Amino acid sequence: MPDLNCTYRPPIKCNGFDPRAFRWAQTMRLAVEEINQSAELLPNYTLGYKIFDSCAYPLTGQRAALAVLNGLSEDDSPTCSSASPLLAVIGESGSAQSMVVSRILQPFRIPMISYFSSCACFTDRKNHPTFFRVIPNDDYQVKAIAQLLVHFNFTWVGLVRGDHEYGRFAVQGLLRELQGTKVCVAYQEIIPMLYNRQRTLEILQVMRSSTAKVVVVFSTEGELTPFLRDYMTQNITGIQWVASEALITASVFTASEYYPYLGGTIGFGIRKGQISGLSDYLRTVNPQMYRNNTLVKELWEALYGCDPSLSSGSLLPSCSGQESLLEQHSAYMNTSSPRVAYNVYKAVYAFAHSLHNLLLCQPGSGPFQYNSCAQSNNIYPWQLQHYLQEVTFNIAGEEVNFDLKGDSISYYDILNWQRGMGGNIEYVNVGLFDGTKPAGEELLIQEDRIMWAGHQSEASCSHCVFTFIHQMPAFEIL
Structure with missing residues (x-):
């Protein structure tokens, strides 16, 4: 993004390149091109877009949001002469970035759909009135994780989270769900957003010394990657990881060297879908x-x-x-079971269907003042949001819509990291969580398919109640 005045010095620079996120951006491009070529959806209209890289930092996301609102030059732009050409935003990925972007867009009433921000905090319609998402709210995920911990009689667990809203709200929700159960939390640790080896070693020492060998982690792959390098260097094994959706399908950890340390990880993944032609499109x-x-x-x-x-x-x-480009470049080319990419795809189509419905409005039968419709050549973002709130459509056999808080239906696949033919880690589906089911019936687990940490076919007795009896006085404060 050009700096026209050459005065801006971002305090945080983009660090590295994420092929997986670049795949998400290409998925957005594919969806837009499909819609522009469709004779049924938005015929005779062409969608345009700009893509900005927030580098997974809230401050960089803020700058991108302001840039897309202001434009690169205001010299020749008449003030308030018509509606902004920007009708909606797809994003952000992380909840911390979405928090910033949502607040910037709010005064302009510009709707946004996130494909990967699951923080429960966004259900607050007062602070985030224009926020929608096609990923389930974390309230459902923490309920699913709590049910899993109870199901397998895990008595003592450790909690490790990233230093952001996503991790903070997820841990708060999990602690709330665990109240009244027999699951107790032995420790809580926070991974710094900016890598700090001394702090990492302190966390690893807590994990090593604790006899709670089940660790629930709410973190993204970016902050966890350097953490796990030290974890492997310290040769810590025997930990049964329970991972959140932000981590459970991170292909960066599928290499064979990770298996002795992460094999057996279990967690809840975003519902997968099918995107026809994505693999061929990525190769272009x-x-x-x-x-x-x-x-x-x-x-x-x-x-x-x-x-x-x-x-x-x-x-x-x-x-x-x-x-x-080969299948071995899995971080970019992995299209066998798109999850986050599928969410991006759904988000673009949600906006397209909403805009299509807006343009079908008949004068005198519209939803706005005096039964009016939006003007096709002068659409305001808040008018599009009205239709987005009410949109319902089907894609790849799935019905997509939003509730009054901007949330979508909660489905998760339960995934287990197992050793593949080449020694690498593969995701094996061992169950599901269906948020539409009655309370207590949401979780369905195929226990005989699970491979636990240490390549064990059954949950180790290091998880059993009697292992921790001698520790109980130390945790009476809980």
Whole structure:
């Protein structure tokens, strides 16, 4: 994003490149192109878009939101002459970033749909009146995790979370759900947002010394990656990880070296869907087609460790930019069971169907003052939000809609990390959580399919009640 005045110095720079998130951006492009080519959805209309990289930082997300609101130049823009061309926002991914963007968009009544922000805090319609999401609210996830812990009689557990709203609200919700059960929390630890090795070692010492070998983690892969490097260096094993949806499908941890430490992890994943043509679409992205796109250049650097731009100052070996994208590049090319990408896809179509319904409005029968409709050449974001609140459509056999708080129906797949044929980690579906079922009937687990930590087919007795009897006086405060 250009800095026209050359005065802005962001306190946090983007650190590294995330091929998985780049896949989400390409999924958005694919959905927009499909809609623009459709003869049934928004015929004779063309959707346009801008994509900004928040680098998973709230401050960078704030800058991106302000940039898309203000435009790159205001010199020739008449003030308040018509509605803004910006009708809606897809995003953000992390809850901390969405919190900032939602508050910026609120005064302009611009709706946004998040594909990956699950924090329960967004149900507050007073503070987030224009926020919608196609990922379930964390209130359902913590209920599912609590039911899983109770189901397997895990008595003492540790909690590890990231230093952000997502982790904070999730832990608060889980503690609330565990009240009145036999599950007790042995410790709570916070992973710093900015890597701090000394703090990491302190957390690892707590985990090593505690006899609570079940650890529930609410974290994203970005902050957990350096944490797990130290975890593996310290050679800590025997931990039964229970992971949240932000982590359970992170392909960065599927390499074979992670299995001795993370094998057996169980958690709740976002419902998967099918996106026809996504794999072929991703293969069309290469440095030859997008010569001036720095993100495509970074994709090549991340996947191949080479520089396709042939720049003389690069520290990486040069390459042609015509290398073939393979399935082995799973962080980018993994389309076998899209989950977050499928949410991006649904979010784009939710806006498209809402806009389509808005344009079908018949004068005199509209939902606005004096039964009026929105003007097709001068649509306001709040008018689109009205239709977004009421939209219902089907995609890939799934019904998509939103409740009054902007939430969607809660479904989770229960995933278990097991050893694959090549020694790598594979996600095995071992059950589901259906939030539409009556209380107490939401959880369905296929226990015989689960592989636990240490490559055990049954839950280890390190989880059993009698192991912790000698510790109980130390935790009477709970």
